[in-house]
Amino acid sequence: MSTTLTQQKLLDRSDISFSMKFGYLGLGMGGCSIAAECANIKTNVKNGNYPYNGLLINTNNMDFEKINIKNPNIEKLPIGSGKGAGRDIEVGENAFLDHQNDVISAVKRQFMDRDFIWIVAGLGGGTGTGSVIEAIKLLHKNGYQRKFGLILTLPRNKEGATVISNALERLQKISQAMKGLGSIILVDNQKLYDKYIKQNPNASLSEYLEFSNQFISDTLHELNVVTASFKPYGDSHFDSSEFENLIKTPGVLSLSKFSIEERKIDLENESSYLPPLEESIESGILSDGYKLKNAQRAATSVIANKYTAERIFTLGFTDRIENIVDDKAPLAGEKPIATYVDEKAKGVHFYTVFAGLNLPTRVNELVKENERLMELQEKETEEDDVFASLQTFTRKKRIDNESDDLDSLLSTSNSSKSQDTDKKNSKDEIHNPIDDL
Structure with missing residues (x-):
């Protein structure tokens, strides 16, 4: 990830051109942060200081305050309650649907002259993960067929079962519709994080996020420049x-x-x-x-x-x-x-x-990690049920002074275990996105 040999600071040059005029549609905190960084790119090109546009959509108004917007061609569009989606996919999706007319108007306003739009979302949260499918449908139905792609971040292993499960649920649907979309760029946060922390063990999380966002934006900008600028x-x-x-x-x-x-x-x-x-x-x-x-x-x-x-x-x-x-x-x-x-x-x-x-195989790794966390949760639930049943057994012995069979006292636990197993089997039936590869 060293940039010591990057091309003479492409951002500082006035003798470059751009292959395409990109627009970035950011969804949720992660998506908005990346989209803003991409659209904030400033060059010394005449009449092209800010070659990219951005539209940022989020349910948490406070998150907008964390984003440093430099480009006047970036617009913020609050949706929902303003308090966030609490990692709930349905809350994010419903907020987007409730404001889809506002979104359509903003998309047409911001991206009317764009060659290509990148929908940007961090998979795992509530707003970005919840609204990404509806954003795809909206662009497809409003004149942007074959003119948009996706930039999606994959969560790290330690972000928790809810985050990984949310990400896989959306990836499953997206994988089934890939043939009808433009390109998808997957950003593996585990890969970037591991390499960054190895080189910068004393850095803060905010410094890592700043690096990650800039790394993504610089990569896309360089590709867009090298194909149009040199002899x-x-x-x-x-x-x-x-x-x-x-x-x-x-x-x-x-x-x-x-x-x-x-x-x-x-x-x-x-x-x-x-x-x-x-x-x-x-x-x-x-x-x-x-x-x-x-x-x-x-x-x-x-x-x-x-x-x-x-x-x-x-x-x-x-x-x-x-x-x-x-x-x-x-x-x-x-x-x-x-x-x-x-x-x-x-x-x-x-x-x-x-x-x-x-x-990529990273998605399969996330599926296995999700299964591991589900099994761990299942095990903890079973142990809690056994403990509760054993407490019941102790009280009953003291009150009734009867020698009841332990198996009958644990029947509630067995029943719960059976129900939990049914739930697990039901979860196991969820389509594995890797099956389609």
């Missing part, structure tokens, strides 16, 4: 129209980026750059655990300054990268390897995207 080296090109087709591909997007100093690339020694490039593709930057062989589209962009480009952008260099991408995504209908010259580039920068993927 192609040779005939191969991955242009703005191809980038648009890629992010409109139904399924999940896997994003990766890798930077290396020019002097470290030795064309006679493939191990100087190919293994770390391949590792970056497998590990991704926002989430990992994808079956890349299922990708419908793929693209790799490589950027270097003119001197470095003339040295390394040989036929053999691009052929080796092409072999890696082809091996990982043999069924992809399009997989260009594009090389670019950026006079201000320091280092060599690789951006690779795979589109049209199924859900």
Whole structure:
């Protein structure tokens, strides 16, 4: 996650262009925070200081106060009671439905000239998780078919059973409708958190959240810039129209980026750059655990300054990268390897995207964690029932002075256990989103 070699501070440059005009529709606290960070991006481009728009929707008015809004093209829309949804999906969903006319008006006002809209939600809470399905329906029914995708965060393991269960419930429905949506970007909070805390053990939670939001926004902005700003080296090109087709591909997007100093690339020694490039593709930057062989589209962009480009952008260099991408995504209908010259580039920068993927193995891990927590809760409930029944047995012995059979005294516990087992079996029948992969 080091940014030491990022391209000469893209935000400070005035000589860049954008492939697409993005709009960000934030839902709930997590979604609004990410959407605001993405829309807050400011550049030095003439007539393009704030290239992105945002609409933030939440049921908790106090949450809005926590968000630093710099872009005048960001609008806040309170819905519901103003006190939040209390991690209740139905409360979030109903609040959105109750205000859907206001939402439609705000969407048309904010996104009338946008090329593509990202619905952004943190899965696990009440407002974002509860309203994301209705937001999808609203955009689809109001002229934005094939013009929107999703940015969804996956919860960490320790966020609790309610959070994980909420996230899986919505992912289940979304996975069933993926073929009709644009791309989905999944942000694995466990992945980002683990890496961040390893590098910054003394940081605060607010510092982590700030880092995470900025990391997501910078990643999307860089991809949107590199496909439109730099001169192609040779005939191969991955242009703005191809980038648009890629992010409109139904399924999940896997994003990766890798930077290396020019002097470290030795064309006679493939191990100087190919293994770390391949590792970056497998590990991704926002989430990992994808079956890349299922990708419908793929693209790799490589950027270097003119001197470095003339040295390394040989036929053999691009052929080796092409072999890696082809091996990982043999069924992809399009997989260009594009090389670019950026006079201000320091280092060599690789951006690779795979589109049209199924859900990653991280979702399966969350399903198993949810099952573990359910079993733990079931066990605790059973122990509580046994303790309560045993207390009843003790009192009855003292009052009636009878030698009742312990099994009969525990019949209430057995009954409860049976009922609880029925509940567990009922929960087990909930469709596992991994079954559709």
